[in-house]
Amino acid sequence: MDFTNFGFDSRLLSTLQDMLDFPDDHEKPTQNNPTRAYVRDTKAMAATPADVKEYPNSYVFIVDMPGIKATEIKVQLENDNVLVVSGERKRDKEKDEKEGVKYLRMERRVGKFMRKFVLPDNANMDAISAVCKDGVLQVTVEKLPAPEPKRPKTIQVKLA
Known part of the structure; x- marks a missing residue:
């Protein structure tokens, strides 16, 4: 302008x-x-509630994704250790206009949903699963087995 x-x-x-x-x-x-994309993503992250649970063998991320179909939710791994969950809830403007819909109040969130989680070192990046039920996404990240303690190495002492 x-x-x-x-x-x-x-x-x-x-x-x-x-x-x-x-x-x-x-x-x-x-x-x-900040760019508009950064501001938009920051707002999406702030408005997407999530719970994180730790179990003995896994981490579970529970994210509210209301009104988003499971096929429209993305679960990705960035930079080898950042779990990114995103989606977008859209309003069907064409359908509303065709049916003559007039909103008197619009409080339910429309737009992008996104959360980023930095995974711990013991997260198994190859064993991640996601299930969406009733608008709640559950992502399970298995833990790597604990490393075995190093055993002392015996060095043979030779006669000189």
């Missing part, structure tokens, strides 16, 4: 663009402001 026609000086224009996050097509950003 071009504000120069409104008589703003360049410093005020730059500050307004930073505050409103309007992309400036002809200039590179001068500050390290």
Whole structure:
């Protein structure tokens, strides 16, 4: 959006663009402001409740994913140790318009759901399973077996 026609000086224009996050097509950003994708993902993470349980042989992540079909939920492993659970609940605007629906109140969350979990060192990255039932996703990450304690190594003492 071009504000120069409104008589703003360049410093005020730059500050307004930073505050409103309007992309400036002809200039590179001068500050390290968060991108819209970062802000969107941060909001999605903050609005996605989850429980994490530790069992003797596994970790279980329980994430509320209301209104999202199991086929629309992504469970991914990033950077070899970050479990990412995401999905998106959409409103069918075309169907609403066709049926003449008018919302009087809209409180249920629409949009992206996402959570990221850094997995501990003893998590078995090859043994991860996910099940979705009644809008609740349960991801189970098996633990690696505990390493066997090192046994002392006997060194033969030779005569000199």
